[in-house]
Structures are given as structure tokens and as C-alpha cells.
Amino acid sequence: MDRVITVGLDGSPESRAAAEWAAREAALRQVPVRLLHVWQPVPEPVVQAPLLGAETLQHWTERIPREAAEGLRRRHPGVEVTIEQRAGTSADALVDGARDAELLVLGSRALSGLAGFLVGSVGQSVVAHAEVPVVLVRAGEQAADEHVMDPAGIPSAATGFRPVVMGLDTDSPDETVITFAFEEARRRRTALTVVQGWNLPPYYVYSLAAGVDPREDAVREQAAALTEALLPWREKYPDVEVTERSRLGSPADHLIDAARDASLVVVGRRIRRNPFGVHIGAVAHAVMHHATAPVAVVAHR
Structure with missing residues (x-):
């Protein structure tokens, strides 16, 4: 097992909060953070579409993890941050991508009113099948x-x-x-x-x-x-x-x-x-x- 904390990143506020928490935890453990960005292959007609294709695909597969990594490095200068990208089903890719990690961190929706069941199907599937500890972090979670x-x-x-x-x-x-x-x-x-x-x-x-x-x-x-x-x-x-x-x-x-x-x-x-x-x-x-x-x-x- 590598001494690394893996974060499931999709650009959402939940995943950004998870990445921040992971960086703080990495500083405590003195280990790197790996941002794991999973994307599903896009059908060729969509890729070729002038307005929705290549630009959207590039945004999700390159810009989001790159900007997230740059932000973490800036806010947590003592933490090494790397990026890994995988294609496939989110839950399966996250479970597989975290096999060599000592911790997997995911985001979940913030509490609101009396609503429950705030962990989505992907998060539940990952928790149910991952054999490394999984930490769930609410959107908006801050160091304070x-x-x-x-x-x-x-x-x-x-x-x-x-x-x-x-x-x-x-x-x-x-x-x-x-x-x-x-x-x-x-x-x-x-x-x-x-x-x-x-x-x-x-x-x-x-x-x-x-x-x-x-x-x-x-x-x-x-x-x-x-x-x-x-x-x-x-x-x-x-x-x-x-x-x-x-x-x-x-x-x-x-x-x-x-x-x-x-x-x-x-x-x-x-x-x-x-x-x-x-x-x-x-x-x-x-x-x-x-x-x-x-x-x-x-x-x-």
C-alpha cells in the first residue's frame, strides 16, 4: 500500500470540500494527495458536435483536476498533489483507484432541514465495496x-x-x-x-x-x-x-x-x-x- 490519500474529484462543491479535507489530513499524516478524476467515454457524435463536444470533454478531463490541484498546492504548500484520470464507471473506478491508497475521501451533499439519505448512489457503492477506509465530507466543510x-x-x-x-x-x-x-x-x-x-x-x-x-x-x-x-x-x-x-x-x-x-x-x-x-x-x-x-x-x- 502506498502512503497516499486518494480523493474522488468531479468538480462539484462536495468534491472540492473533500479535496480540502484530504489536504489537511495529508499534512497531518505527511503523505501526498492524489486527485482521481473519473470520466465516462463520450459517444463520437457528441465529441464531434461543434458546441458540446471537444470543448466540454476537455473541460471535464483536463481543466477541473488541473485547477483543483493548483488551488490545493497554493493553499497547502507543504502537501504534494498529483492527478490521476480514469475512464469508466465512477464507483468502480474509484474503488479500483484507491486499492493502493491508505485513505479514500469523497464528498457528499450538505445537510438541509429534515432531509436524509444525503450520500448518493456512487458514494454508497464505493463505501460498500472499498476495502480501504472511506471518509465522507460534506459540501462547505471548512478547517474551522x-x-x-x-x-x-x-x-x-x-x-x-x-x-x-x-x-x-x-x-x-x-x-x-x-x-x-x-x-x-x-x-x-x-x-x-x-x-x-x-x-x-x-x-x-x-x-x-x-x-x-x-x-x-x-x-x-x-x-x-x-x-x-x-x-x-x-x-x-x-x-x-x-x-x-x-x-x-x-x-x-x-x-x-x-x-x-x-x-x-x-x-x-x-x-x-x-x-x-x-x-x-x-x-x-x-x-x-x-x-x-x-x-x-x-x-x-
Whole structure:
């Protein structure tokens, strides 16, 4: 695997925000950024059209990545930026083009009102099939959005990063996901908030019906399980401050709520070889569409 961050670029505000985020992440990791521009072959009659053909094709295949790269180099002088162009279906080309990267960054539409499902079909397909971590960045995302407020109530790089948030299932904690989250917190020199959501097992309902409230015991058990799962990682990353949140209720809802104060949200996705299905998982799917912070979906076995 090359030490490079790949960005899916199509010239949209979403992809430009993704490229800016990738450049900031590249500076933290001290790696290059590769702008991957995918274009679909144009039928010959369109290419030959005097008004729509060659000029439009050149605009999409040359001008957009070139100008994006020039802008990133100007704003992030310490980051090496390269361009790669591929022809084909967007999702397939992005997945294939990121196989040798350590991170793939994509843009997604900004939140608006009560609308959901803000990650398009291409983004969902890439997340479902890529085996490298995929970060989804909202249109309009800025460096200041990742930082805590200054005394004037304005986000500022001088105040340091907001926490990284990770969702953790203590029944099946995965080393790949946990390592990614701790490393991201360490790079940012910020805290890591670990969120665990859980529901009462069915047999607890019978205890409630019998007049016994088992929730206090369940809260203690779940909190203890979270602490135990994180103990080796606290020892491995002593410089990362860890906050544990074990809450009764939907894991996705708790993660989306925690994302409001986060610089990055980390969730896992189990790799499945079956060609059918979405292959994202309910929690990751909900967080991708509704979290206000950039979301890293980390594939694991």
C-alpha cells in the first residue's frame, strides 16, 4: 500500500470540500494527495458536435483536476498533489483507484432541514465495496469546522481540534476500526469519545413485568464491558484522552448526536464477499447520512 490519500474529484462543491479535507489530513499524516478524476467515454457524435463536444470533454478531463490541484498546492504548500484520470464507471473506478491508497475521501451533499439519505448512489457503492477506509465530507466543510470554539464563540484552528468520535460494539470490537480512531485522535492531539449504544435483552422485559427493574444492573454491565474493551488501547495510546459513553438506546442515534461536537466520526463496516446487498450495515448507513461531521467508514473482516 502506498502512503497516499486518494480523493474522488468531479468538480462539484462536495468534491472540492473533500479535496480540502484530504489536504489537511495529508499534512497531518505527511503523505501526498492524489486527485482521481473519473470520466465516462463520450459517444463520437457528441465529441464531434461543434458546441458540446471537444470543448466540454476537455473541460471535464483536463481543466477541473488541473485547477483543483493548483488551488490545493497554493493553499497547502507543504502537501504534494498529483492527478490521476480514469475512464469508466465512477464507483468502480474509484474503488479500483484507491486499492493502493491508505485513505479514500469523497464528498457528499450538505445537510438541509429534515432531509436524509444525503450520500448518493456512487458514494454508497464505493463505501460498500472499498476495502480501504472511506471518509465522507460534506459540501462547505471548512478547517474551522473541525476545531473548538474560541472565547468569541468562533471555531478557530488556534483552539485545537474537536474530539474524534468512534462507535464501538463491545460484542465484536475490531482492531482495525479501533486503531484507526486512536491514530486519528493522536494525530489531531485531541480526545477520543467512544460511544456504545445498546438495548435491553428480551428477557429483561419479563423482569420489568414482574416488578423488577434490571436496568441499573444492565447499565453497570455494559459500562464495564466498554471499559474492559478499551483497556489495552488506553495502555497503547497513553497520550490520547478517552471518554466512554455507554448509553441505552440506538447506537446510530447516539453517534449522530455525538457528531455535533466532533471533528471526525469513525464507524466500522464488515467486509462481505456476497455480491448482493448494500454491505454497509445499519449503524454506518445512518451515520453516513445524518452525521454533521466528516465520517470515516473503516472496512474490517
